[in-house]
Amino acid sequence: MTTGIKVSICLPTYQRPELIAQCLDSCLSQTHTNIEVLIGDDSKDDRTRALIASQYAADPRVRYFRNTPSLGQARNVDSLFTHATGDKILLIHDDDFLAENAVERMLSAWRAHPQVQVAFGDQYVTDSRGTVLPAASAHLNRAYHRTRDVAGLQQQPGRTGLVQMFPNNGWMGDADLVKRIGYREQNGVACDYVFGTEICLAAKGVYYLNEYVSYNRRTEVSITTSTRTSTSASTLVAYNFLMALTLPPQLEPARRIALRRMVPIVVSIHARNHAPLESLKIALSHLSAYNYGFSRRLYFHLLIMAKALLTQRKSAF
Template sequence: MTTTTKVSICLPTYNRPELLVRCIESCLMQTHANIEIVIGDDSSDDRTAQLVASRYGRDPRIAYRRNVPALGQAPNVASLFERASGDKILLIHDDDYLLVHCIEKLLAQWERYPDLEVAFGDQYETDHDGRIMHAASERMNLAYHRTASASGLQNPPGRVGIVQMFPNNGWLANAALVKRIGYDDHYGTCCDYVFGTRLCLAAKRVCYVNEYVSCYRITDVSVSQATRTSINASSIAAWRFLNSLALPPELEPARKLAMRRLVPIVVSLLARNREARAGLQLALGNLHAYRFGFSPRLYYHLLMIWKATRRPGSESVALLAIKDEQGVDTSRARMP
């Protein structure tokens, strides 16, 4: 299967040609050679188009399209899924990149489990220049429940998406399933999380490989980094989505686990953005997220809420919120 299966690598890009090159090169260097790279360019200038034409214009594996007008993050990804002609689809964002054996390692899981529909592995976290940060990578994967003891088939599969074990990109899945799920832009900057959750809920079998297969780059120019302290932050959108999601009883523990992580982040953001009453209601209505009052973080957030009610928009509230997010929220730029 590793030689006959065609894999479509879907690559959305926006105004980052200097980062895009490494991403494309990592795709072309895959040990699994039967690939196509489907690029959707939402850039506001011609730099990316010129770069792709000059460096890769004669490579039949690359299918580039400039979106005029720009489609936006989620519609761009959705269009890439529709254009993909492979049996499997892999998503990679333009500032991230794949390890050389990524597709081969993930695709091998279909040999072990012929009815598999989704496979994913660990991510390295890198700095802006693409240098791997090993300690940060270990913390990130641990925070997202990717451990050696969790490797193999996941039961139930839907839990993987809900608790954010499923990565924002670098995964591999059956093209038919991916196209059926599509990419929903109703939840803004957390569209990766929404897609991953819906994909895993719909999949019959999902496999986690306890090996590094891709690299996630920390940059200051991502959409969610630009909105991470605002009321439009991906964490708030993810909380709203998860709160409204209809789940069978066996997946309610997964929702509760996800809420345990999300609720304190959202409370902090609400306090910072002058939504003190909403923050207080959320905190008191989800005391399990604060170990029923045994977490010092609850009182830290109550202090933030109190300061917000006394001096709305004060600098002290903003500093408290920023410190709390930086100290606790280990979320990825495109995921809450």
Template sequence: MTITTRVSICLPTYNRPDLLIRCIESCLAQTHSNIEIVIGDDSPDTHTGHLIARRFAHDARIVYRRNVPALGQARNVASLFERASGDKILLIHDDDFLLDTAIERLLAQWALHPGIEAAFGKQYEADASGRIDQAASGRMNRAYHRTAAAAGLQRLAGRTGIVQMFPNNGWLANAALVKRIGYGAGDNEQFAVCCDFVFGVRLCLAARDVCYVDEYVSCYRKTAQSVSQATRLTPGASSLAAWRFLEALTLPPELEPARRLALHRLVPIVVSLLARNRQARAGLNLALTHLYAYRFGLSVRLYYHLLMIWKSAWLARQSAPAQRFENDEQGVNVTRTRVP
């Protein structure tokens, strides 16, 4: 199976040619060689395409397409899934990269557990230069429940996606399932910023069985340009969108504990975001209705966030008179412009 199974590596990119080359090289270095690398380029110019042509012109495994006009992340990935011709699909983003044995290790799980539809492993965390941070990697995987105790078939496949155990990339799944689920936020644009998470949840909810391999298979690079980093303190933060998605999700009773566990991690982050963005009342309501996320008042973090909420409300009150004055002044100016 390791030899005959064709794997489509789907690789979306946007204006990061140097990082993309490192990612492509990690794909070409796979010990499982029966692959295609399907690239969707949203870059505003042809530099990335020319660089790929110079470096990899004679490698038939690379299938490159520049999107004109650009599709955006969700539609770009969706188009890659549609173009993929392999039996299995793996997603990797252009600033991340695979370990050489990633596909071989993941693909081996189908021989051990023939009924599975998806497999994934641990991720390294690296800085912008690609230097791996071992301590941060350990913390990240523990936070997402990727531990030795969790290895093997997951008892509830849907739980794997809900608690974000399923990673944003570096996973391997049956192409038929991936194509059926599709990618993106559907008609709800507020979830677009967390489309990796939305896809992971939907895929795991639909999968018959999911397997976790307690080995590192990919590397997640933290850069200032990533969506999660660029928006993390704004009203458009991915964590806020993920919380809204989880709140709205219809789940069977056996998965409600998974939702609660996921919200336990997300709620304090969202309360902090709401306070930072002067949405004090929303932040207070969320904190008080999800006190379990603060150990029912035993967490110091709760009182710090209440202080943030108080400061947010105070700043809002202070800015209100100034805003009214500014609006009045604008009204006067508009009136004056109408006088001949």
């Protein structure tokens, strides 16, 4: 039985009172009722605080924390982990929301396999209004290796994090493990990927539920979107982390799978930020990411590098 298991739902938020209500309502309407919802508010204004005070203050399951000054993404999340009093921790961001049976369904992994320490499921993709996009949802989960044939207890838990099968939110984990791994500020906007990789590497058991348990909303305003072409882009930080990571031999194939996704993005970022030689070095070091020269993307990136070199030479005269 899992009814006695308390789940702490951690909900970091920043300047999105128009979205957090749907997220919070999805948490409070869970079919598994032994929950607490911890809100970490990094907002610059009082709109979110006022919303929580007017609509949710009477619910004893809601615990609200106003961060003054703002903590930033990683420290905000980690602070919520610290405040959590549940047996399990679930993370959901303010612009996303949960299926009404998400907690119950993920807890079923522990009933079937007591050695499980982390569980997650599929994610719906929605538009900015929260309307599900079926084709985009199917594509997202396929792209991140979430398919029916690999459902259940993962044979290589560490691989799950490396190849980004593990989602950035909507997952559940043993509270003690989640708190031990934590979010770290030095990982910047890649803190989600680093955390997901490290918790899967550390977990004794990782379970993938081939059912939709959360909704991932597409919005124009996000940290990842606003930094994706800069040298602080999450993919670049994740690439540097992955390259420095010491792995056992059996997980090297998973590293190569992850690099196939990351390398073309990293190459493009360097070329567009006036580092064409670094861009070329990375591309030539990871030709498998370009299907060993049979990808048109490689030649497009070589063109970008050439233009960047010409621009550098012109500016030097």
